[in-house]
Amino acid sequence: MTTPNTSPSVELDDTTRAELERAGVIVSKVDFLYNWARGGSVWPLTFGLACCAIEMIASATSRFDISRFGSEVFRPSPRQADLMIVSGTVTKKMAPQVVRIYNQMPEPKWVIAMGACAISGGPFKQGYNVLKGIDRYIPVDVYLPGCPPRPEAVLQSLNYLQEKIRTQDIQSDPAFTGGRRQYPVPKFTGTDLEPPYNPDVWQPPTNPNAPADEEQEKEATA
Amino acid sequence: MTAAAPNYELIQQDGLETSLLEVSMGPHHPSTHGVFRMDVKLDGETVVDLKPVFGYLHRNHEKLAENMSYLASMPFTDRLDYFNSMTNNWAYALAAEQLIEIEIPERAEYLRVIMSELTRLVNHVSLVGFFVNDLGALGTPLLYAFREREKILDLFEQASGARMMCNYFRFGGLRCDVPEGWLDRTREVVDRFPKFLDEYEKLLCENEIILSRTQGVGNLSKELAVSAGITGPMLRASGVNYDIRKVDRYGIYDRFQFQVPYSKGDVGDCYDRFMVRMLEMRESIKILNQALDGIEDGPIMGNAGKVFKPAKAESYGRVEAPKGELGFYLVADGTPKPYRFRVRPPSFINLTVLRDMCIGQQVADAVIILGSIDIVLGEVDR
Numbered sequence: 001m002t003t004p005n006t007s008p009s010v011e012l013d014d015t016t017r018a019e020l021e022r023a024g025v026i027v028s029k030v031d032f033l034y035n036w037a038r039g040g041s042v043w044p045l046t047f048g049l050a051c052c053a054i055e056m057i058a059s060a061t062s063r064f065d066i067s068r069f070g071s072e073v074f075r076p077s078p079r080q081a082d083l084m085i086v087s088g089t090v091t092k093k094m095a096p097q098v099v100r101i102y103n104q105m106p107e108p109k110w111v112i113a114m115g116a117c118a119i120s121g122g123p124f125k126q127g128y129n130v131l132k133g134i135d136r137y138i139p140v141d142v143y144l145p146g147c148p149p150r151p152e153a154v155l156q157s158l159n160y161l162q163e164k165i166r167t168q169d170i171q172s173d174p175a176f177t178g179g180r181r182q183y184p185v186p187k188f189t190g191t192d193l194e195p196p197y198n199p200d201v202w203q204p205p206t207n208p209n210a211p212a213d214e215e216q217e218k219e220a221t222a
Numbered sequence: 223m224t225a226a227a228p229n230y231e232l233i234q235q236d237g238l239e240t241s242l243l244e245v246s247m248g249p250h251h252p253s254t255h256g257v258f259r260m261d262v263k264l265d266g267e268t269v270v271d272l273k274p275v276f277g278y279l280h281r282n283h284e285k286l287a288e289n290m291s292y293l294a295s296m297p298f299t300d301r302l303d304y305f306n307s308m309t310n311n312w313a314y315a316l317a318a319e320q321l322i323e324i325e326i327p328e329r330a331e332y333l334r335v336i337m338s339e340l341t342r343l344v345n346h347v348s349l350v351g352f353f354v355n356d357l358g359a360l361g362t363p364l365l366y367a368f369r370e371r372e373k374i375l376d377l378f379e380q381a382s383g384a385r386m387m388c389n390y391f392r393f394g395g396l397r398c399d400v401p402e403g404w405l406d407r408t409r410e411v412v413d414r415f416p417k418f419l420d421e422y423e424k425l426l427c428e429n430e431i432i433l434s435r436t437q438g439v440g441n442l443s444k445e446l447a448v449s450a451g452i453t454g455p456m457l458r459a460s461g462v463n464y465d466i467r468k469v470d471r472y473g474i475y476d477r478f479q480f481q482v483p484y485s486k487g488d489v490g491d492c493y494d495r496f497m498v499r500m501l502e503m504r505e506s507i508k509i510l511n512q513a514l515d516g517i518e519d520g521p522i523m524g525n526a527g528k529v530f531k532p533a534k535a536e537s538y539g540r541v542e543a544p545k546g547e548l549g550f551y552l553v554a555d556g557t558p559k560p561y562r563f564r565v566r567p568p569s570f571i572n573l574t575v576l577r578d579m580c581i582g583q584q585v586a587d588a589v590i591i592l593g594s595i596d597i598v599l600g601e602v603d604r
Binding site for chain 1: 279280281285297305365372385600
């Protein structure tokens with residue numbers, strides 16, 4: 001782990017801090033301690049969807065060894081996991097299950113969207129049965145591009161996640177303040193998902209180059 | 223609780239009657255090798271009925287391929303069976319090469335064989351790892367398997383630029399030649415592989431737990447295997463000597479001396495399927511050694527035109543993929559896009575006998591039986 005972040009709420013000048021450290025006393029925020037512990041023991045869910053899952057497994061094997069970063073305990077049950085690595089193509093048939101598994105995970109929980117398919121649909125985006133990004137239904141913390149990403153990239157995404165965890169504030173972060181975050185499970189109708197996205201999590205991108213008067217015209221006609 | 227399955231009598235003893243329990247295993251289940259669901263009806267621990275449910279990874283391969291040029295489908299074939307991108311490429315290239323007349327250079331043929339046999343090693347070694355993992359040996363065998371897999375993936379990366387999704391084959395040859403020194407490095411890996419196999423066999427083949435968990439479990443008779451269209455190691459484990467490398471002799475397989483391991487009995491169980499794969503790895507090493515001896519310098523790409531636009535025709539190209547017969551059926555209508563693009567996936571067709579193998583077995587054995595079929599959901603659902 002890196003050095004403790006000097007937080008503004010602990011008001012100590014550097015000499016006092018150094019003196020205290022010499023005496024074996026470290027002054028820090030509770031946030032730091034919590035985040036340090038949580039970041040160093042992220043338990044991922046054993047959850048493979050497609051090709052990327054193989055590289056996820058490879059990142060746990062001897063050569064890459066994700067346990068060097070405190071993350072080797074892959075848990076098959078969502079109730080015991082902190083991190084969901086959405087590794088692979090999420091099809092429309094599978095999306096409700098993915099959201100349901102996310103809902104079952106206890107707080108604090110994080111999501112890595114691994115591979116082009118989980119981010120946006122990837123090469124299969126044109127297909128009629130592929131969800132164009134899991135971030136339409138659940139919040140994603142780290143996007144990990146690649147098709148499939150190399151195991152080193154999985155490790156890097158874990159590092160990014162740990163960096164993110166270190167900045168979390170226990171008093172304000174939704175992971176700690178509210179209850180378990182749960183999102184509505186979409187319904188697979190046989191041809192499509194209902195609703196097509198969760199407006200609380202994701203909004204369709206707006207075109208910044210669109211001429212302004214066109215929108216006004218639309219409003220006027222509506 | 224559900225009503226009894228047809229043709230099944232519930233056990234009655236001392237005036238007590240059992241009732242059936244329906245369990246849905248999957249689509250998120252650590253032992254289903256992806257997103258596959260088994261609806262299992264259980265009487266106690268015994269499987270009474272089983273219904274496979276798939277489609278959780280249906281990625282529209284065929285429809286996508288019909289809307290793009292022939293060559294543009296090549297990277298998509300990598301993602302069918304994502305363990306064996308090289309053999310997938312080869313099957314597709316074979317199908318497409320039948321549509322046009324094209325001469326494949328000698329060196330390309332040799333490299334195709336080398337890549338394909340290395341892929342077989344990767345697939346079988348990982349499969350055995352996963353299979354033993356399903357048996358409950360978490361960790362060690364799988365880690366050993368992946369250690370060896372990484373060495374071969376390094377070779378793929380040096381040749382094609384990618385570890386898993388190689389996209390290395392082209393109609394009429396290969397995309398690029400292998401880099402300098404690649405054949406020597408391959409020779410090194412191939413030479414060391416038998417030592418690893420010895421270790422692996424010592425660890426697994428006569429292991430008491432593996433013997434008692436796999437022998438007599440998941441029996442598949444020769445008749446059923448043939449009539450269900452099973453191919454690959456699963457068919458050979460049921461006692462049929464059938465290998466497309468020997469039957470079709472596609473590429474230059476007629477030049478190599480190798481044997482096809484198959485079971486002597488009429489019924490194949492999980493142990494047979496496991497052993498056939500272990501033995502096949504030895505044969506792959508034999509082929510690799512011969513191919514590495516025989517390869518010579520030369521061009522790697524035949525005289526294929528820039529635009530691949532075959533006349534009206536149909537073609538079917540098949541190879542012995544590590545999982546069985548992988549075939550591509552193409553219908554060309556004279557445009558740069560195929561009119562029909564159909565994949566004959568070995569995993570999917572091998573999966574059809576899952577119910578017959580599982581009925582009457584314990585529920586924990588259903589997991590092993592599924593593991594011994596060797597499915598990859600990218601190929602099952604396409």
